[in-house]
Amino acid sequence: MSNKTATTLLPEERKKGFREIHRCYEPHQAYLEASRCLMCEDAPCTKGCPAGVDIKAFIRKIRFHNLRGAIREIREANVLAGICGKVCPQELLCQKECSNTEIDIPINIAALQRYVADVELRRSVSPSARQFAQRIKVAIIGSGPAGLAVAANLAQKGYEVTIFEAEAKPGGLLTYGIPPHRLPSSAVQKEIRYIKRIGVKIRCKTKIMNIDELFKKDFKAIFIGVGLPGARKIGLPGENLKGVYTALEFLKDVITNKGRTKQTKIGKRVVVIGGGDVAMDAASCALRLGAQRVDLVCLEGYDEMPSSPEERRICWEEGVEINTRVMPLKIIGSKGRVTGYKGIGIRWRKPGLFIPSNAIPIPGTEFSLKVDTVIEAIGQIPDTGNVKGFKGIETAGPGYIVAKKKTFKTSRPGVFAAGDIVNRGATAVQAVADGNAAAEAIDAYLKRKR
Amino acid sequence: MKTIPVNLGIEFCGVKFNNPFILSAAPPTDDLDMLKRGLEMGWAGAVLKTTSVEKNKVELVYPMISGLSFENKKVVGMGNIDLISEHHIDLVEKRIEVLKKEFGDERVIAASIMGAKKEDWQHLVKRLKAAGVDIIECSFSCPQGSMGEVPGAMLAQSIPATEMVTRWVKSAAKKTPVVIKITPMVADIVAVANAVKKGGADAICASNTIPSLMGIDIENFIPNPNVAGKTTYSGLSGPAIKPITLKVISELSKTVGLPITGTGGAVNWIDALEFMLCGATTVQFCTAVMHYGYDIIEDLCEGLAFYMEEKGISRVKDLIGKSLPYIVGHDDLSRKNRVTSHIDLKKCVRCGLCYYACQDGGHQAIELGRERRPEVDEEKCFGCGLCQSACPIDDCIELKESEKPRKIATV
Numbered sequence: 001m002s003n004k005t006a007t008t009l010l011p012e013e014r015k016k017g018f019r020e021i022h023r024c025y026e027p028h029q030a031y032l033e034a035s036r037c038l039m040c041e042d043a044p045c046t047k048g049c050p051a052g053v054d055i056k057a058f059i060r061k062i063r064f065h066n067l068r069g070a071i072r073e074i075r076e077a078n079v080l081a082g083i084c085g086k087v088c089p090q091e092l093l094c095q096k097e098c099s100n101t102e103i104d105i106p107i108n109i110a111a112l113q114r115y116v117a118d119v120e121l122r123r124s125v126s127p128s129a130r131q132f133a134q135r136i137k138v139a140i141i142g143s144g145p146a147g148l149a150v151a152a153n154l155a156q157k158g159y160e161v162t163i164f165e166a167e168a169k170p171g172g173l174l175t176y177g178i179p180p181h182r183l184p185s186s187a188v189q190k191e192i193r194y195i196k197r198i199g200v201k202i203r204c205k206t207k208i209m210n211i212d213e214l215f216k217k218d219f220k221a222i223f224i225g226v227g228l229p230g231a232r233k234i235g236l237p238g239e240n241l242k243g244v245y246t247a248l249e250f251l252k253d254v255i256t257n258k259g260r261t262k263q264t265k266i267g268k269r270v271v272v273i274g275g276g277d278v279a280m281d282a283a284s285c286a287l288r289l290g291a292q293r294v295d296l297v298c299l300e301g302y303d304e305m306p307s308s309p310e311e312r313r314i315c316w317e318e319g320v321e322i323n324t325r326v327m328p329l330k331i332i333g334s335k336g337r338v339t340g341y342k343g344i345g346i347r348w349r350k351p352g353l354f355i356p357s358n359a360i361p362i363p364g365t366e367f368s369l370k371v372d373t374v375i376e377a378i379g380q381i382p383d384t385g386n387v388k389g390f391k392g393i394e395t396a397g398p399g400y401i402v403a404k405k406k407t408f409k410t411s412r413p414g415v416f417a418a419g420d421i422v423n424r425g426a427t428a429v430q431a432v433a434d435g436n437a438a439a440e441a442i443d444a445y446l447k448r449k450r
Numbered sequence: 451m452k453t454i455p456v457n458l459g460i461e462f463c464g465v466k467f468n469n470p471f472i473l474s475a476a477p478p479t480d481d482l483d484m485l486k487r488g489l490e491m492g493w494a495g496a497v498l499k500t501t502s503v504e505k506n507k508v509e510l511v512y513p514m515i516s517g518l519s520f521e522n523k524k525v526v527g528m529g530n531i532d533l534i535s536e537h538h539i540d541l542v543e544k545r546i547e548v549l550k551k552e553f554g555d556e557r558v559i560a561a562s563i564m565g566a567k568k569e570d571w572q573h574l575v576k577r578l579k580a581a582g583v584d585i586i587e588c589s590f591s592c593p594q595g596s597m598g599e600v601p602g603a604m605l606a607q608s609i610p611a612t613e614m615v616t617r618w619v620k621s622a623a624k625k626t627p628v629v630i631k632i633t634p635m636v637a638d639i640v641a642v643a644n645a646v647k648k649g650g651a652d653a654i655c656a657s658n659t660i661p662s663l664m665g666i667d668i669e670n671f672i673p674n675p676n677v678a679g680k681t682t683y684s685g686l687s688g689p690a691i692k693p694i695t696l697k698v699i700s701e702l703s704k705t706v707g708l709p710i711t712g713t714g715g716a717v718n719w720i721d722a723l724e725f726m727l728c729g730a731t732t733v734q735f736c737t738a739v740m741h742y743g744y745d746i747i748e749d750l751c752e753g754l755a756f757y758m759e760e761k762g763i764s765r766v767k768d769l770i771g772k773s774l775p776y777i778v779g780h781d782d783l784s785r786k787n788r789v790t791s792h793i794d795l796k797k798c799v800r801c802g803l804c805y806y807a808c809q810d811g812g813h814q815a816i817e818l819g820r821e822r823r824p825e826v827d828e829e830k831c832f833g834c835g836l837c838q839s840a841c842p843i844d845d846c847i848e849l850k851e852s853e854k855p856r857k858i859a860t861v
Contacts, residue, residue: 027844028843028844039742041743057745057748060742060745060746060749061749061752061753063718064717064718064719064746064749064750064753065718065719065720065749065753066718066719066749066752066753066756068752068756069748069749069752069753069756072752
């Protein structure tokens, strides 16, 4: 008998396509899970949420049959409640210190959050009314989680907020970087529609190159949340062969073609280089596109990988071969196409420092794999040309924006920045948290100006 | 979704409450700082824990609380062998003054009293009035015994005594509303409530905890709570007694006609709403607060407000007693109602609990067919509803009207 209401699909079912891995709780499951919560006085879950969602309160509200109160409670701190419920690495955040772990298994907080958000979005409850119209225009560059959080917060405060997005659809990496089996695009678009209902305007296919023009158009403050749209490359021999992709371009292709990828023909054997969440996503997508063997090769050991433990477990369950503490040497090709991958085992020079310069190859451990596709997932970088073109904005390295902690002020008055472009790559919930704080700072700045 | 503005305010005995949720006379209302904290969090009012005259000695025993667990659930019921407050009227009157000064008309400050003689009752009333109390509640029903004539008996178990003492209190209270808290542990609660009405009280508080034995430690044979090797009967409160409270409230609402403040087993807003649908104007909480903290007031208010919004009901008043027309005597129920069980096989998980229940507690109308599939024989099914109660799945078993006649056993 198949389990009709399991919260996670079985690996065999998952691999058949791009169905969402996690299913929404049935009401009785949500109630049961909520009633396991100890409702600890000094709730450690709440402290573990970067966005400051009062987790204890929202779970209590489920338990006390106040679902609308529960979603209100979450959305007040995190406007992307449903999305974060699906992509948050809860094992590393809110769930980490759950008191229930001492007597049983921790509360599945993310599943409860997904549940209340789902219930709300299904009923299409209107957002609470805007406080008052301020008739002050604020521009947001980039519609990723940071930009969306800033926009929603400022719109609630009554500002006229316009988001400018370079891509065809809003959402940034939520839309183009996370595959449908982890985050269906419908879930992202639903929550973005919710933000639009608060009053936020979104203009897609509009790449902002010059912030002075925005100021000229009477925007009184600007928020930059352009994220890291560029893919980092290792610089391996053979990197330019046909069949070598960056994870970002691969995932974007998978997502925009709804899993029926046209441009990307991945063949039967795929190697993914990297140990983060993006690498896991690329590997699980490769399996879903019909690859018979997917090897993930990463510098870190299994417990050293930056990916969330859950994502790692999901890949492992689905049969991704995870090769740890391995350094790539070269990509082998023939007639301009990839045919193989060569790597070598490593050990660390200094313990606890998991970066390439700390890795020492172990002689005699060279190995090679026959592959049809290589996907590089070793991190993202800024769109250097775009960011460095913003006048008066101090940057660091290849174009990370320098912004003050807590206030997210850049070097130019009236311009704020947060999210990956400042923190150099973190979780969606961190971007929301920073976006919330940046919105407060922008509000304070505009109030002072008046 | 359309929403309407909702007001949770309600009037009880001429006193205005911001919402229908009150802290009952119990440990959460026996300390000034606790009271302030609870009232600040949004409780509409508090009944200060039952107090007495200074010469009345109150000696509490410890431990006094025992929880009733059922399977994995803690505090399905809570037993206490607490007594009235150790704090006498001198302290309570000061607390009332402080709270009235701090909260004004924003919160309702009531106080519960208990006395032995007429002079004591009336003395307590006068001092509460002088302190500015909004409502006077009289405990006629502490399960650990009143201070009346018969030791160990509750005042509200005697109909004449109930009427007499109510009259004493009301004659001293004059315009200040008097509420009498009664016990469900009587043969005829309507008669008791009518005595309360005859005595001149303004309202009834229904109802107090229920005398119980909370359980036994089977290792040493000593029941809970173990007070130096002995125990006594506890007063049972909490979710376990909610159905009793609902019965009492609805029965009194239908017959006596005094306003009711309901208490006994409400945890969430749905419980409280049920109290109100049975006729309670306000709802008092103790066990839920002792278990989960004052915080729950937020969910009570928000939950009820959202419900009213969605139902299109703007005033709490319009909810009170709404279920009463649907409660009748057994004789007045239709004898022609013919329903049978229908099992939704798409929802069914083949656990066979309905089969067990029907075989051993029903009419052998359910058989297990192919692949453990439960099948109902409509002619054998009486529509008793047992299978529906036992089924672990929501909405899997439905009782539907049936044309088929019942087959009655011949042996």
